[in-house]
Amino acid sequence: MLKLSPAVAALALVHATASSFATAEHSLDTQVITAPATNDVLMVTTDPKAPRQPIPAHDGADLLKNIPGFSVIRKGGTDGDPVFRGMAGSRLGILLDGDMILGGCGQRMDPPTAYVFPQAYDQVTVLKGPQSVQYGSGSSAGTVMFERAEPDFSENNIQGNASVLFGSAQRNDQMAHLLAGDSKGYMDINATRTDAEDYKDGDNEEIHSAYTRWSTNAALGITPTDNTTIEVSGAVSDGEAAYADRGMDGAAFERNNAALRAEQTFDQGSLASIEGRVYRNYIDHVMDNFTLREQDGTKMISNPDRETIGARLSSTWQPGQHTEIRTGVDHQRNNHRLRKASNMMNPMMTPDISSASREEDMRFNTNGIYIEADYLSDERSGIYTGLRINREKAEDLRLNKTTSNEIDVQTLTSGFIRYEHQMNAAHRAYIGLGHTERAADYWERTKNPAAMNMMMTGMASTFLLDTEKTTQLDLGILADHHAVAGSISAFYAQHRDYILIEQLPEVSAFASTARNIRATTYGAEADASWTITQRWVSNAALSWVHGKNDTDNTALSQIAPPELRLGLNYRRDTWSAGGLWRLVEDQNRVDIGTGNIVGQDIGKTPGFQVFSVHASWAPADNVTLNTGIDNLFDVTYAEHISRNGADISGYEITGRVNEPGRTWWLQAQVEF
Numbered sequence: 001m002l003k004l005s006p007a008v009a010a011l012a013l014v015h016a017t018a019s020s021f022a023t024a025e026h027s028l029d030t031q032v033i034t035a036p037a038t039n040d041v042l043m044v045t046t047d048p049k050a051p052r053q054p055i056p057a058h059d060g061a062d063l064l065k066n067i068p069g070f071s072v073i074r075k076g077g078t079d080g081d082p083v084f085r086g087m088a089g090s091r092l093g094i095l096l097d098g099d100m101i102l103g104g105c106g107q108r109m110d111p112p113t114a115y116v117f118p119q120a121y122d123q124v125t126v127l128k129g130p131q132s133v134q135y136g137s138g139s140s141a142g143t144v145m146f147e148r149a150e151p152d153f154s155e156n157n158i159q160g161n162a163s164v165l166f167g168s169a170q171r172n173d174q175m176a177h178l179l180a181g182d183s184k185g186y187m188d189i190n191a192t193r194t195d196a197e198d199y200k201d202g203d204n205e206e207i208h209s210a211y212t213r214w215s216t217n218a219a220l221g222i223t224p225t226d227n228t229t230i231e232v233s234g235a236v237s238d239g240e241a242a243y244a245d246r247g248m249d250g251a252a253f254e255r256n257n258a259a260l261r262a263e264q265t266f267d268q269g270s271l272a273s274i275e276g277r278v279y280r281n282y283i284d285h286v287m288d289n290f291t292l293r294e295q296d297g298t299k300m301i302s303n304p305d306r307e308t309i310g311a312r313l314s315s316t317w318q319p320g321q322h323t324e325i326r327t328g329v330d331h332q333r334n335n336h337r338l339r340k341a342s343n344m345m346n347p348m349m350t351p352d353i354s355s356a357s358r359e360e361d362m363r364f365n366t367n368g369i370y371i372e373a374d375y376l377s378d379e380r381s382g383i384y385t386g387l388r389i390n391r392e393k394a395e396d397l398r399l400n401k402t403t404s405n406e407i408d409v410q411t412l413t414s415g416f417i418r419y420e421h422q423m424n425a426a427h428r429a430y431i432g433l434g435h436t437e438r439a440a441d442y443w444e445r446t447k448n449p450a451a452m453n454m455m456m457t458g459m460a461s462t463f464l465l466d467t468e469k470t471t472q473l474d475l476g477i478l479a480d481h482h483a484v485a486g487s488i489s490a491f492y493a494q495h496r497d498y499i500l501i502e503q504l505p506e507v508s509a510f511a512s513t514a515r516n517i518r519a520t521t522y523g524a525e526a527d528a529s530w531t532i533t534q535r536w537v538s539n540a541a542l543s544w545v546h547g548k549n550d551t552d553n554t555a556l557s558q559i560a561p562p563e564l565r566l567g568l569n570y571r572r573d574t575w576s577a578g579g580l581w582r583l584v585e586d587q588n589r590v591d592i593g594t595g596n597i598v599g600q601d602i603g604k605t606p607g608f609q610v611f612s613v614h615a616s617w618a619p620a621d622n623v624t625l626n627t628g629i630d631n632l633f634d635v636t637y638a639e640h641i642s643r644n645g646a647d648i649s650g651y652e653i654t655g656r657v658n659e660p661g662r663t664w665w666l667q668a669q670v671e672f
């Protein structure tokens with residue numbers, strides 16, 4: 001719930017009095033979002049229901065790609081892995097309604113964002129850097145929250161919105177949302193569905209990328225008093241997706257989730273609110289090499305699942321006019337299981353996965369305690385600080401590994417301190433130092449240094465790795481001169497025991513290892529908008545990261561090159577139109593064969609430019625039509641961090657999975 005997000009509340013505390021940086025509120029708008037600006041200190045918020053360009057795949061990663069500083073490791077049409085400031089995987093925390101969500105696929109087909117259906121949420125918030133400890137340990141690059149809004153029935157007891165979208169590659173999406181309630185309670189139901197065929201790149205070559213996804217979310221809340229909320233919520237979703245970068249596709253991405261939340265706020269005294277939450281999240285993922293592609297060879301199925309159970313108790317205190325304290329304890333445990341089936345003897349026969357038994361291969365347990373304090377020395381300045389201690393346990397339950405039955409217990413420390421200063425009505429500056437520690441995740445612990453093929457691995461193990469420690473300096477400024485507004489967010493990070501994934505081609509094509517190195521990254525995002533006249537607005541967004549592997553004295557791998565986005569929009573009463581010009585530099589800083597749990601460097605890439613146009617029209621107060629053509633000039637290009645193309649029957653092999661060529665889309669939104 002947005003209102004409960006204390007980071008937001010804390011910022012609002014200061015900024016309500018001192019700042020004029022308005023957060024974009026969700027409403028039907030005639031503007032297509034092309035590059036959401038940093039609208040508060042270290043924070044970007046954006047409306048996931050709004051149209052955006054280029055049109056994102058219907059998953060969390062592609063929506064984030066629109067935000068300066070983010071890029072996506074492309075694998076196919078959907079389920080790419082989001083990367084922020086060169087950091088992927090567990091370095092970027094993804095929270096759905098406040099719950100940390102984890103995928104299960106050993107080949108990383110299902111990043112947390114693969115289970116995100118963005119239109120099921122009302123707001124996406126990105127917190128940059130290790131400048132918060134509320135949401136767990138180790139999210140060194142940042143934390144992304146997909147959240148629902150606090151129901152507001154002051155005007156209408158029944159509210160809803162719906163949208164449909166059509167586009168190239170037979171893309172079609174449907175979304176419907178209904179919220180009903182009064183002062184005593186509410187009901188919130190949301191459903192989404194999307195379907196797309198293979199898209200074509202700029203050379204008119206089909207990419208193995210079709211997908212279908214759907215989700216249903218529901219929440220039932222009772223509010224017996226103005227200060228009390230008790231809510232039960234649940235979600236079920238599933239999908240299938242073709243992958244262009246590997247020998248298998250995702251045949252199922254089942255998720256079901258249930259949560260119970262209770263919150264009590266207080267009007268008097270120093271205790272402002274107390275909140276408790278318990279949740280269960282279960283994902284069951286099937287991948288195989290025959291459902292979504294032609295297969296003449298041996299048919300194989302792999303079916304991981306993961307159950308995550310968590311609980312959290314948090315409270316907010318306002319001991320004085322100038323101080324807010326947030327504190328909490330949290331617990332999370334998750335069990336990962338795997339079953340596989342193949343039929344080496346008879347390639348024609350489909351292996352039976354239901355007769356294989358699920359073997360638990362790894363188990364994780366986390367307990368954390370944290371405190372955050374904001375102190376506003378006067379109306380202009382504030383000091384923000386926090387400390388978290390986590391106790392993390394990982395158990396290796398695999399058989400026949402050198403680390404079988406090992407239990408790895410780690411104590412992780414994270415903390416930050418930040419100073420913000422409102423220099424005058426137009427400028428706010430900040431500087432912060434943060435430190436965060438992360439234990440190796442499932443993927444890093446299960447690298448296969450002696451893998452023979454996709455299904456067969458040896459005894460060697462990467463289960464035991466040192467914890468990754470990141471110390472980062474964040475500084476920046478936000479400016480608002482009415483006609484001209486903008487921001488700069490810069491960072492400098494030292495990564496000790498950074499967990500680097502390295503392919504081992506001398507062992508086999510499937511072998512890879514994980515090892516601790518020292519690394520340095522620094523960079524910045526900048527954005528600016530200029531309201532030239534009442535009708536014309538232009539904007540620009542720049543992002544840049546430099547990474548170095550200090551142990552091997554090479555470039556740090558999987559870093560997207562610098563990019564610039566230039567936009568120009570024209571607006572009249574009921575319609576608007578605009579263009580987006582995206583310019584991406586070449587990337588010559590590479591370290592071939594190393595990277596993260598998702599992708600490893602393939603080689604250098606040339607720069608490219610993509611131009612897109614869009615238009616919006618509101619024929620009535622509650623109806624908006626949005627349309628666009630992405631990649632207008634049908635340029636053939638691939639992102640630097642895209643994965644390499646695989647040999648798939650009926651498809652051209654490309655060095656990297658290419659991005660879509662010219663793509664048109666039309667979206668209709670209605671609010672009632």
Ligand SMILES: [Cu+2]
Binds near residue numbers: 108287
């Ligand atoms: Cu998979």
